[in-house]
Amino acid sequence: MSDFDLVICNGTVATAADTTACDIGIKDGVVVTLGKNLGRGAREIDATKRLVLPGGIDSHCHIEQRSSAGVVCADDFYSATVSAAFGGTTTVIPFAAQHRGQSLRQVVEEYHAAAGPKAVIDYAFHLIISDPSEQVMGQELPALIRDGYTSFKVYMTYDLLALDDRQMLDVLSVARREGALVMVHAENHEMIKWLTSRLLDRGLGAPRYHAVSHARLAEGEATNRAVALSQLLDVPILLVHVSACEAIEVIRNGQTRGLKIYGETCPQYLFLTADDLARPGVEGAKFCCSPPPRDRAAQQAVWTGLQNGTFQVFSSDHAPYRFDGSGKLPRGDRTTFKEIANGVPGIELRLPLLFSEGVGQKRLDLNAFVALTATNHAKLYGLYPKKGTIAVGSDADIAIWDPERETRITAGILHDNVGYTPYEGRRLRGWPVTVLSRGRIVVEDGKLSAPRGSGQFLPCALSEAAKPLGVPVPELASASVAGAVLV
Numbered sequence: 020m021s022d023f024d025l026v027i028c029n030g031t032v033a034t035a036a037d038t039t040a041c042d043i044g045i046k047d048g049v050v051v052t053l054g055k056n057l058g059r060g061a062r063e064i065d066a067t068k069r070l071v072l073p074g075g076i077d078s079h080c081h082i083e084q085r086s087s088a089g090v091v092c093a094d095d096f097y098s099a100t101v102s103a104a105f106g107g108t109t110t111v112i113p114f115a116a117q118h119r120g121q122s123l124r125q126v127v128e129e130y131h132a133a134a135g136p137k138a139v140i141d142y143a144f145h146l147i148i149s150d151p152s153e154q155v156m157g158q159e160l161p162a163l164i165r166d167g168y169t170s171f172k173v174y175m176t177y178d179l180l181a182l183d184d185r186q187m188l189d190v191l192s193v194a195r196r197e198g199a200l201v202m203v204h205a206e207n208h209e210m211i212k213w214l215t216s217r218l219l220d221r222g223l224g225a226p227r228y229h230a231v232s233h234a235r236l237a238e239g240e241a242t243n244r245a246v247a248l249s250q251l252l253d254v255p256i257l258l259v260h261v262s263a264c265e266a267i268e269v270i271r272n273g274q275t276r277g278l279k280i281y282g283e284t285c286p287q288y289l290f291l292t293a294d295d296l297a298r299p300g301v302e303g304a305k306f307c308c309s310p311p312p313r314d315r316a317a318q319q320a321v322w323t324g325l326q327n328g329t330f331q332v333f334s335s336d337h338a339p340y341r342f343d344g345s346g347k348l349p350r351g352d353r354t355t356f357k358e359i360a361n362g363v364p365g366i367e368l369r370l371p372l373l374f375s376e377g378v379g380q381k382r383l384d385l386n387a388f389v390a391l392t393a394t395n396h397a398k399l400y401g402l403y404p405k406k407g408t409i410a411v412g413s414d415a416d417i418a419i420w421d422p423e424r425e426t427r428i429t430a431g432i433l434h435d436n437v438g439y440t441p442y443e444g445r446r447l448r449g450w451p452v453t454v455l456s457r458g459r460i461v462v463e464d465g466k467l468s469a470p471r472g473s474g475q476f477l478p479c480a481l482s483e484a485a486k487p488l489g490v491p492v493p494e495l496a497s498a499s500v501a502g503a504v505l506v
Contacts, residue, residue, distance in 0.1 A: 023051070023060035025458055030066025030419065034073065034408050035390035043071065045415040048457035053411060064453060066419050072389055073408050074109025074416035074454065075370050076396035078145075079202075079259055079283060079334035081362065082113040083133045087149070087179035090360045093339040093346060093436045096137035097471055099366060102435040104461045104469070106367035107418035107451030109140050110406050110477070112396075114172060116147040119179060123148070123159040127168065131476070138474030139467070140456045141416075143400065145202065146171035149180045151189055161197050167478025169401050169485070170200040172259070175241045176208040176309070184248060191254045200399065200485040201249075202257045202283075205241035205266065206310060210234060215357055224355030226303030230293040230311040232356065238310050239265025246273045246280055253487040255279035257399065260336045262288045262310040264320045271329045279488055281399065282330040286365050286372045287312050288321045291441055301354060304347045306441050308338065309361045322382055325391060332399065333391040335369040338362020339437045364437040368428065374420070375447035401480035415458035418451040426450050 028042040032053070044052035044060065082099040085091050094102070103111050115130040117123050123146060134142055146163065148155070148171050160171070173190055174180040182190065194201045214232040218224070223231075242258055246269060249256040258270055261284050273280040291312035296303040306312065324330045340346030340360040348354045365372075370392055377383035383391070397407025404413050428445045430438060454462040461469040 021059055021061045022046070023057065025062045025064065025415070026057055026060035027064045027066050027071055027417065027419070028057070030069045030071035032071045032409055033385045033389055034410070035386055035394035038385055043409065043415075043417070045458045048415055048459070050409060050411055050413050050415050053409070064419065069452070070385070070420040070422055071409070072107075072418050072420060073393040074418050074456065075107050075392045076110040076112070076402070076407055077103060077108045077335050077337070077366060077369060078112040078332060078396040078400055079285070080111055080113050080337040080366050081339070082111065082337070084114060084116050085118075086360065087118060087177055088360070090340060090346060093341045093438075094337070096134045097139065098434065098436040099337070099339070100138045100140045100142070100474060101467055102367040102433060104140050104454050104456070104467070105434050107370040107420070107454055108366065109416035109418070109454065109456045109461070110142065110402070111140065111366070112143045112145055112400060114147045115144045115168070117149050119150045121150065123155050123163060127163060134476070136472045139461060139469040139471065140474045141406075141477050142474055143402065143477040143479050144168055148173050148182075148190055151182065151186050156189060156193055160193055164197045164199045167480075169198070169479040169481050170202060172202040172204065174204045175245065176204065176206040176211055181208045184244070187245070187248050188252065191248060191252050194485070195252055195254045195487055198481040198485050200255065200257060200482065202259050203245045204260070205238060205245045205258055206233060207237040207241045210237040210240070219355060219357065224357070226301060226307055226356050226359060227293070227297035229307045229356035229359065230296050233309055233311050235263040235265050235313060238263040239269060242266040242269045246270070246278065249280070250278055253489065255281065255485050255487065257281040257283060259283045259334075260285050260288075260310060261324075261330070262313055262317060262321070264317055267320050267324050267329060271324070274329065277488070279484070281484065282324065283332045283334055284321050284324065284330050285334055285336045286369055287336070287363050287441065289318055289376065290372060290445070292318065295441070301348060301352055304354065304359045305342055305439055306363060307347070307356065307359045307361055308336070308363045325377070325383065330391070331395045333369070333373055335365040336362070337364055337366035339364045339435055341437060342439050363441050364435055367433050367435060368440065368442055371426070371447050371450055372442065374449040379448050399482055399484045401482040402477060406477070415455055417455040419453040420449055421452045422449045424448070424450040424452065
C-alpha cells in the first residue's frame with residue numbers, strides 16, 4: 020500500500036522564501052513530506068521541467084454580486100471559480116456586499132447559499148460595509164468577525180456606497196477593537212462628482228472621459244485621507260486597486276514612517292492605459308474600471324511598487340460585466356461613461372500576465388511572484404499556513420506551470436462568462452497546466468475535473484497584519500490617545 024495518495028516528482032518547487040528541486044508527498048489533501056526519492060504514490064505526476072508553485076489566492080474579486088447600481092456580475096460562483104482554477108488560482112475571496120438598509124448577517128447567509136452549491140475551489144468572504152448602522156456596528160459586524168469574516172471593504176466614493184470620514188472612523192474603531200483588517204477604495208467622491216457633472220454638461224460622455232472624471236489627484240487625496248484616519252486610531256488598512264503615482268507615493272511614505280499601511284494593485288494598472296478607454300465608439304467601455312488605467316509613467320510606478328514592497332498583494336479585482344445591455348452598455352451606443360458598469364474581468368489571466376511580464380521579463384523573481392500572488396494574501400487574511408505555501412501540514416493547493424508554454428490570449432480560450440477580455444491578442448509565456456486543490460486534481464490537460472460544489476468555505480483567523488502598532492512612534496501620539504481612550 021502506498022504511503023501517499025499523490026506524489027509530484029522531479030519538479031522545481033518554489034515558495035515565497037525558497038526555490039528547490041524536490042518531490043512532494045500528499046495524503047488526505049495535505050502536504051505530508053518534501054524530499055527526494057519519496058517512493059511511489061497511488062498516483063504520480065512527473066513535473067520534469069515544470070515549476071511547482073502554491074496555488075494562487077485572489078483576494079479581491081467580485082463574484083455573483085449586485086452592484087450599487089443594480090447590475091449583476093456575469094460570473095456566478097461556478098463560472099468564476101472554474102475560470103480561476105484554469106488560471107492557477109485555488110482560493111478566492113469575493114465580497115458579501117451589503118447595500119443600504121440590508122442586514123449584514125442576512126447578506127452573508129444569502130452569499131453562502133449562492134457559493135456552496137457551485138464553487139469548485141475553496142473560498143472565503145470579505146464583507147462590504149455601506150450602511151454602518153447601530154445594529155450593524157454594535158452587533159452584526161463584531162459577531163461576524165468572530166465567526167471568521169475578518170476583513171471588510173469600505174468605499175470613499177460611489178453615491179450609494181461612500182462613507183463619510185466620521186463613518187470611516189466608526190468602522191476603523193470596530194476593526195481596531197476586534198482585530199479585523201479594513202480594505203479601502205480610496206477616491207475623492209466630490210472631485211469625481213464635480214468633474215462628471217461638468218463633463219456631461221458639455222456633452223463629453225464617451226468612455227474616454229471616465230478616466231478624466233476619476234482624476235489621479237482624486238485617488239491621491241483620498242488615499243492620504245484614509246492613511247490619516249487610520250493613523251489617528253492606530254489601525255492598519257489596505258489600500259486596494261491602487262493605480263496612480265500620487266497614491267503610491269502616499270502609501271510608500273506612510274510605510275517609510277513606520278505605519279502599517281498595505282497596498283494592493285491589479286493587472287489593469289500594469290497592462291492597460293487610459294488610451295484604451297479612447298478606442299472608437301463605445302469600445303472603450305470594455306476598459307472602464309475605477310480607478311481607471313492611467314499612463315505609461317503610472318504603469319512603471321506600479322511595477323516599481325511591486326518590486327520595492329510598496330504593494331504586498333496582486334489581485335484581479337475581477338468585476339465581470341458583459342459588453343451588452345445587461346452589463347457595460349445599459350443604453351447601448353448612447354451609454355455615457357457615468358452609466359457604464361465599472362470593472363474589467365481578469366480572474367483567469369492574473370497569474371499568467373504577471374508571470375509572463377514579471378518573472379519572464381526579469382522584473383520579479385519567482386519567490387516574489389509567489390509572495391504577491393499567494394503567500395501574502397494568506398498572511399493578510401488569516402489563512403496562512405493552511406493556504407498560500409507548500410509546506411508540511413499545508414493544504415495541497417498546487418499549480419504546476421510550464422514556464423515555456425506560449426499562449427495567445429483570446430476570449431475564446433477563457434472560462435469566465437464575460438465574452439471578452441481586455442487583454443485580447445496579447446502573447447504570454449508560461450501557463451499553469453495542472454492545478455490541485457486540497458490534493459485533488461481540478462484542472463489537467465485543459466480539462467476540468469472538479470464537480471460543482473466541491474469547494475469549501477474557509478473561515479479566516481485574525482491576522483498579525485491587522486494588529487495595531489501599539490508603539491510610541493512620534494507620528495502616533497494622537498493614536499495612542501485615540502486608540503486607548505476613544506475606541
